[in-house]
Amino acid sequence: MRTQNSEPTGCQIHRFRFTAGLLGIICAIGFGSLGWHAAMPPRALADDVSDAAAFQQIYNELLSRMDKDVDDAAAYLEAKLAEHPEMSDLNILRESLAGRFASDGQDEKAWQQFQMLLDDQIAHVNVQGNQYGIWMTIQGMQGLNRQSPEKDKMMQATQRGVNALSSVSPELEMQAQLPLSLLTAMHAKALSDDGKEEEAKKMVQARLDRLREINTSDDATEQTMQAIVRLLRTLSTDQAENDPWRDDCIAMIDGVLESALERFPESPALQSDYAETQYLMITRWKQDDPDAAKARLDRVTKRLLPISGSNRNVQSTLRRLEIHRERIAGVKPAKTLVGAAAPDWDIDAWVNATDVSRESLKGKVILIDFWAMWCGPCIATFDHLREWRKEFGDDGFEIVGVTTYYNYAWDDLNQRASRSTDEVSAEDERKTLESFLKHHELLHPVIVTPKESEMQSEYGVRGIPHVVLIDREGVVQLVQTGAGEATAKTIEAKIRELLGKGKGK
Structure with a gap:
């Protein structure tokens, strides 16, 4: 994820810098589906090579132990955390333990690892990078919860995440908007599913109002624009929990997309979001009016062609749009x-x-x-x-x-x-x-x-x-x-x- 004024520099964990190979193992939760351009943002690190080597050594040993006995691996990590309290970032390795416990069918132990990781991230919410870490960890918990559903535990986790991200220090507030918005959507849908529709609608409306306030001010960034686009898109899917607000969100999307690209026309992330969201509008959300969908397809294609040369995500979406165009061209006219x-x-x-x-x-x-x-x-x-x-x-x-x-x-x-x-x-x-x-x-x-x-x-x-x-x-x-x-x-x-x-x- 980009910070406001810099290009992504790779995944950095507090006090440690990792090789590219280690990055993919430790920090890849959720980014593919969200289309972010880098892995977890950095906490403030020192460049101590010996610290990095120590982390790598502990990580390798943990992997080796997990292959033999995951309970022994968990005890090993706890011992290392007790032995090296200054290396609190070892908590990130709990995600690997959670995944192994889950694959072994030990869901309760997997949940405990996620819970302890979340506790650490919330305790250090004002440390650079933990804002996205909270979102990623709760995503992992949600994936586990689909296998062994416990609504109360999941709702408690999302509420804790929302509360933590709502209270970050002023200098991190803008960076927190995207993960906070995605967590708000997750929690609101859980409330809606639990029959608390009015509470959920108020929560969604408050988040939208805050994002509009930010994005019409000088504080707006690519990330805050992306936050409102992603929030609206998440709330427009065909899940039953989105019924209370889906139509209103779909109605807002065009205006928000245009405002975002007008403000940050060179943003690859917003260009990609524009393309993907318009694809969904054409093929799903606005496809019940064929003539209007055809007009939108022509308009969006014209808009995307000039930027496709430098943006692979846009290129990919254009190819999918052309496949859709060919499909509807082969449809027999209703008349x-x-x-x-x-x-x-x-x-x-x-x-x-x-x-x-x-x-x-x-x-x-x-x-x-x-x-x-x-x-x-x-x-x-x-x-x-x-x-x-x-x-x-x-x-x-x-x-x-x-x-x-x-x-x-x-x-x-x-x-x-x-x-x-x-x-x-x-x-x-x-x-x-x-x-x-x-x-x-x-x-x-x-x-x-x-x-x-x-x-x-x-x-x-x-x-x-x-x-x-x-x-x-x-x-x-x-x-x-x-x-x-x-x-x-x-x-x-x-x-x-x-x-x-x-x-x-």
């Missing part, structure tokens, strides 16, 4: 579908269905709903889907959902689906879909297409939710993309027309 026979269905498997096939649905009015578990606007339509199936199901009407594989797994404890870091088999993902549908009380059958299916393109899908209404003769009568009451009214009116039910209420 050519209406009045034509409905295209074939490409079925890898059925979920939520018994003895259902296209043949068995002949003679019915069919609403095909293209959707995904990660799609917030799709979930927003579920009330309408339930209502329509209940009201019109006995009149020859059926809903058929269509989705595909996204490597999602079901979390029984929290009753939600989320993208897995491990490979999820097709069979297990179908079980996840079954749990998801049951949780949302959706009873209609769902087609799961093969990953490389052309069915979505054949039905004109450029964004989801995407609805295609087919009449009793198998002819497409309506195509609608997006959520919202106006779209729902249009769809319901057409359902009534095709069923001969009149206008309704």
Whole structure:
């Protein structure tokens, strides 16, 4: 991470400077996903080569002991900390112990190591580098908590981190804004998940207000601009805990991105954040309006091309945007579908269905709903889907959902689906879909297409939710993309027309 006025200099731990090989082992938590340009910032160090050699020796011995007996390795580290109290930075090695305990299934001991590391970092919160260290350690605790969930312990950790980062000395306040913002988002989502929605919303609003205050002042830095971009992006994901503020955050993102690049146009970090966030806007958050998404794609591509030569992250995002452009270019225009026979269905498997096939649905009015578990606007339509199936199901009407594989797994404890870091088999993902549908009380059958299916393109899908209404003769009568009451009214009116039910209420 860059400090305000300097380029990153590599990972430095209080009193010790490390070789490049040791850097990757000790300090790599979380940076890849966050896109930071360096590892943990320095505490204030001395350049004593003998100290560095001593640290290296202890570290190597710890690794050797961990390979034989991790409990013995933990006792060894405690002994060294007692023997050398001036080498408190040996606490950073607790992260390695936590990882080994976790891989051995000893989650409680792993948590204890993270807890002691966090205690040390909070006790020294005003030492350079510990602001990011706190965030990284709590990220590690969160990863462990996914395996052995204990909400109270995790919420206590995030609250401690927020409190510590909120109380840093004035000279470190700007550097603390990014980790503080990310921890605030983590804690607010935990509060929302725990039913404390109003408290969570106040916390988010207070953080946003403070970042706006900083970023409209002379105190603004690349890092404080990055803090508000990352905060909004984190709060805009499709996790259920983000429901209270997702739409508001998405609405703010464009203005914040433009302000950040206007203030710091040469910042590689902000250029990369702009590119990645716009990619998400085009492919997920704003893809329910195909024409607007196409216009945004053209505008963003034009904006990114001049800076792509010197920024590899931007180059990578541009390549992904071009792949997306090619995909949507191959999608059949929706207007050519209406009045034509409905295209074939490409079925890898059925979920939520018994003895259902296209043949068995002949003679019915069919609403095909293209959707995904990660799609917030799709979930927003579920009330309408339930209502329509209940009201019109006995009149020859059926809903058929269509989705595909996204490597999602079901979390029984929290009753939600989320993208897995491990490979999820097709069979297990179908079980996840079954749990998801049951949780949302959706009873209609769902087609799961093969990953490389052309069915979505054949039905004109450029964004989801995407609805295609087919009449009793198998002819497409309506195509609608997006959520919202106006779209729902249009769809319901057409359902009534095709069923001969009149206008309704």
